[in-house]
Amino acid sequence: MQIEFKGADYTYQSPTISSLALTNIDFSVKKGEFVAFIGPSGSGKSTLAMLLAGLFLPTVGEVLLNGEKAKKNSVFPGVGIVFQYPEQQLFGETVFEEIAFSAKNHGMSGAELENTVYDALRVVGLPLDFATRSPFGLSGGEKRRVAIASVLSGSREAMIFDEPTAGVDLSGQRWLRELAIRENSLGKTIFWVSHNMEEVAKLASRVIVLNDGQIAFDGDPQQLFSDGEKVAACGLIMPKGAEFLQKIKAQGANIAAAAVTLEGAAIEAAAWLRGDDRA
Amino acid sequence: MLKENFLLGQYFPGNSPAHRLDARSKLIISLLYMAALFTANDWWGYLVVTLIFVAVLAFSRVPISLLWKGLRIIVIFVVITVILNSLMIPGERVLWQWKALTVTYEGLMQGFKLGLRLLLLVAFASLLTLVTKPLDLTDGLERLLSPLEKIKVPTHEIAMIMSIALRFIPTILDEMERIMLAQRARGAVFGGKKLKEKLSQIVPLMVPLFVSSFRRADDLAQAMEARCYFGGAGRTHWRRSKWQNRDTVALILFVVLWLGLLAWRLL
Numbered sequence: 001m002q003i004e005f006k007g008a009d010y011t012y013q014s015p016t017i018s019s020l021a022l023t024n025i026d027f028s029v030k031k032g033e034f035v036a037f038i039g040p041s042g043s044g045k046s047t048l049a050m051l052l053a054g055l056f057l058p059t060v061g062e063v064l065l066n067g068e069k070a071k072k073n074s075v076f077p078g079v080g081i082v083f084q085y086p087e088q089q090l091f092g093e094t095v096f097e098e099i100a101f102s103a104k105n106h107g108m109s110g111a112e113l114e115n116t117v118y119d120a121l122r123v124v125g126l127p128l129d130f131a132t133r134s135p136f137g138l139s140g141g142e143k144r145r146v147a148i149a150s151v152l153s154g155s156r157e158a159m160i161f162d163e164p165t166a167g168v169d170l171s172g173q174r175w176l177r178e179l180a181i182r183e184n185s186l187g188k189t190i191f192w193v194s195h196n197m198e199e200v201a202k203l204a205s206r207v208i209v210l211n212d213g214q215i216a217f218d219g220d221p222q223q224l225f226s227d228g229e230k231v232a233a234c235g236l237i238m239p240k241g242a243e244f245l246q247k248i249k250a251q252g253a254n255i256a257a258a259a260v261t262l263e264g265a266a267i268e269a270a271a272w273l274r275g276d277d278r279a
Numbered sequence: 280m281l282k283e284n285f286l287l288g289q290y291f292p293g294n295s296p297a298h299r300l301d302a303r304s305k306l307i308i309s310l311l312y313m314a315a316l317f318t319a320n321d322w323w324g325y326l327v328v329t330l331i332f333v334a335v336l337a338f339s340r341v342p343i344s345l346l347w348k349g350l351r352i353i354v355i356f357v358v359i360t361v362i363l364n365s366l367m368i369p370g371e372r373v374l375w376q377w378k379a380l381t382v383t384y385e386g387l388m389q390g391f392k393l394g395l396r397l398l399l400l401v402a403f404a405s406l407l408t409l410v411t412k413p414l415d416l417t418d419g420l421e422r423l424l425s426p427l428e429k430i431k432v433p434t435h436e437i438a439m440i441m442s443i444a445l446r447f448i449p450t451i452l453d454e455m456e457r458i459m460l461a462q463r464a465r466g467a468v469f470g471g472k473k474l475k476e477k478l479s480q481i482v483p484l485m486v487p488l489f490v491s492s493f494r495r496a497d498d499l500a501q502a503m504e505a506r507c508y509f510g511g512a513g514r515t516h517w518r519r520s521k522w523q524n525r526d527t528v529a530l531i532l533f534v535v536l537w538l539g540l541l542a543w544r545l546l
Contacts (some may be wrong), residue, residue, distance in 0.1 A: 055460050073463070073470060081464045089461040091486035101483065105466025136490070154466050 001078070001157045003187060004028040007061035010047050021047040022213045025061070027103035029191075029206075031157075034184050034270045035203035036221070037193045040235040043210040045193045052191055053081040055145060077106060080155025084163050086147035087140065095121075095138075095146050096131040102154025120149035122177070146162060149180070165196065177203060197239040201225060201260040209234045224262040240263035289349075291409040292326055296525070297339035298410045302419025304526035309407045311533040316396050316403075318540040325395055331536060339410045346402060346409070353401045357394040364390030375475060406443065417442035418520060436510060443499070451492060458487045 003041065009020040022044045024256045027033055037045045050056040051063050054070030062069060065076040080102070084091070097120030099117045100108075108116060121128055124145040130138075135146050139186060151159065161180060165173040184190045196198055200207055201221050209217035209224065219226050225242040238246065244265050245257040256274045259265050314333070319328050336343065370385030408416065421438035428434050435545075457468060462483045469480050 050460070053464055055464055073468065078468075083457075083461055083464075086461070089458060089465070089487050090485075090490075091483045100468070102465035105468075150465060190377065257474055260476055 001031045002028060002064075002066055003076075003079075003158070004064045005051070005058075005061070006064070006068075006080055008051060008058035008063050009060035010044075010051060011057060012047075013058075020213060022051070022058075022210075025051075025215060027208060027215065027218055029189060031189055032184070032187050034180075034190045034203060034205045035190070036162055036207045037191065037210060038195070038199040038200055038236060039216070040195070041195075043235075044213040045210055046162055048210065049081060049160050049191065051195050052076075052160050053079050055081070065162045068186035076157075077153060078157035079160065080151040080158070081160040081162060082148055082151050084166055087143035090135045090147060091144060092135055095126075095132065095135050096206065098135050098146055099131075099150045099153050102150055108153050110195060116153050117149075119177070120153040123152060123182075124149040125175070144168075144172075155188070157231075158191065159183055160191040161195070162193045163195065164192075165194070165199065173199075183208070197237060198241075198262070201239040201241065209236065211235055222258065222260055226257060245269075288409040289408065290412055291341050291345065293340055293410065295338060295340040295410065297335065297406075298537050299525070300410075300529060301520050301522050301526045302411050303423055303520070303522065304410055304530050306405055306416070306423060307530060308429070309403060309535045311530075311537050312403050313400060315533075315540050316399055317538045318537060319396075320392075320544055324540055324543060325392060327536070327540065328399060329395070332403060335403070335406065339406055341406060341409050346405060350398065350402055353398060357398050360397060361387070361390035361394045365392055374379050413442050413445045415520065416445070418516065433510075437513065447495070450495070454491055455484065455488055458484055458491075461487075509513055 005025045005027050006023065008019065008025040011018055013019050025048065037048060039045050047056065051058060052072065054063070054065065054076035057063070057070060057072065061140050065079065067083060070076050073236050089096055092101065096117055100113055103113055103116045112248075117131065118128055120132050121131065126142065126145050126149070130142075138146065146259075159180070161176070168176065180190050180192060182201065192200070192203060204221050206219065207217070207221045207224055208215060215232065225239055228238060228246055231238055237243075239260050239262075241259070241262040241264055242260040244262075245255060245259060245268060248269070249255055249257050253272065256268055259268050300308075312328075315331075316328055319325050336346070365382045365386040366380055368386035368389050369381075370382065370383030372384035373381055374384055374387065375382040409418075417438045421434055424432070424434035424437065442535060463469065467480065467483055469484075
């Protein structure tokens with residue numbers, strides 16, 4: 001699986017106004033990458049997610065999955081997207097029907113469909129007997145798990161998470177991150193749209209920064225976050241770990257400021273306190 | 280995408296003479312125009328109401344392209360009206376015949392008249408909401424209905440319900456678009472041709488839409504209660520619209536129009 005953006009623009013059209021959300025987007029993502037999209041509000045992250053899923057077609061340029069364009073009114077097969085409040089899309093009479101919806105739409109049936117649904121239930125950590133219950137009788141957190149399972153069942157290739165942790169409690173956030181890591185380790189490409197720098201520093205192997213509808217940075221998170229000026233120029237803030245190391249360095253400590261996560265910063269700081277020569 | 284094709288309830292900001300009229304006069308004018316539409320029964324009458332519409336459109340400075348976008352859906356109904364009328368209405372001058380189907384000149388003309396009537400009706404109503412802020416429209420309606428308070432008609436509540444309904448049309452369309460995207464992302468295909476396909480597409484769209492609309496209604500009710508809303512009794516208005524000379528003039532013009540058409544029809 002490979003997704004390619006070639007000089008893609010996207011313009012929102014309405015009767016009274018049209019606004020350019022993305023300009024000249026160029027990048028390509030290979031199978032198994034964990035890519036984070038970050039940027040200030042209104043920088044075009046969600047629009048980019050729509051293009052990635054094939055839900056929107058670029059106004060100018062091309063977006064290709066394995067060399068093919070998305071068809072109108074269709075999506076890229078095998079690419080799932082988890083929106084911010086995925087539980088708002090529930091409609092099924094049973095949890096089974098809900099989760100089977102996208103797998104069925106992708107042509108699955110019979111035993112394969114059943115296996116996929118129960119697998120998805122297991123992955124999101126819900127008991128298998130939930131399959132016969134109504135999704136509307138579940139708690140908020142359970143509903144969200146069902147909604148995510150319903151996306152999982154139809155996305156063999158890649159998953160897009162559009163600000164998945166907004167409005168979720170801390171254990172829910174951790175659960176979502178672990179889910180993304182697990183799916184990634186199984187070979188799925190993961191796209192993670194976020195505002196949270198810690199999350200990005202911890203999870204992503206590649207980060208694409210959007211600013212004002214354009215790509216401001218595309219590369220290693222370490223490389224981005226070790227450059228304070230670049231981070232500020234992109235309208236972002238530093239992750240806590242990187243910020244701590246930079247501040248302690250500015251105070252005159254001879255410490256290597258290579259880590260960006262809190263854990264990394266703790267390791268660096270401990271080594272420096274012990275007097276190991278790492279700098 | 281949906282909103283572009285649905286104008287009723289949307290406001291087009293502006294400061295044209297039509298925008299500046301009092302909502303009350305605009306409401307009465309709309310009623311008078313509708314009465315005029317149903318009074319006109321020959322081509323001269325239809326020519327007059329069409330010209331009046333063009334004049335009002337020019338006064339409102341609403342771009343015709345914007346209005347056209349909203350009317351495209353109605354055109355389907357107009358076409359159906361023309362076809363059905365031309366097939367159903369018997370007449371003397373037969374234009375076309377095939378087995379049991381007959382199109383007569385009289386039927387075709389009747390179809391065109393009804394179609395034009397329908398088109399102008401919706402166009403004028405859309406224009407009313409395009410040039411009047413929803414809040415002004417409600418206030419106007421409430422004040423027009425206020426004499427009915429004496430016979431215990433809950434006029435404020437009626438007006439409030441109407442304004443909330445109008446206010447939420449674009450919101451619900453947005454919501455529908457969002458749900459469509461989410462279901463398309465799960466592989467649903469909208470816009471199938473067969474009836475069976477269409478019906479199976481409706482469930483994943485309508486169930487979440489109903490759920491979210493009820494949730495929204497609950498939220499709104501709570502937000503209103505939290506701000507001590509308790510209905511009509513003793514409510515005052517921050518901004519009171521003023522009836523001005525131009526309102527009287529506009530109103531007289533439309534009364535004359537309607538009476539003229541009535542006289543033309545009866546004499």
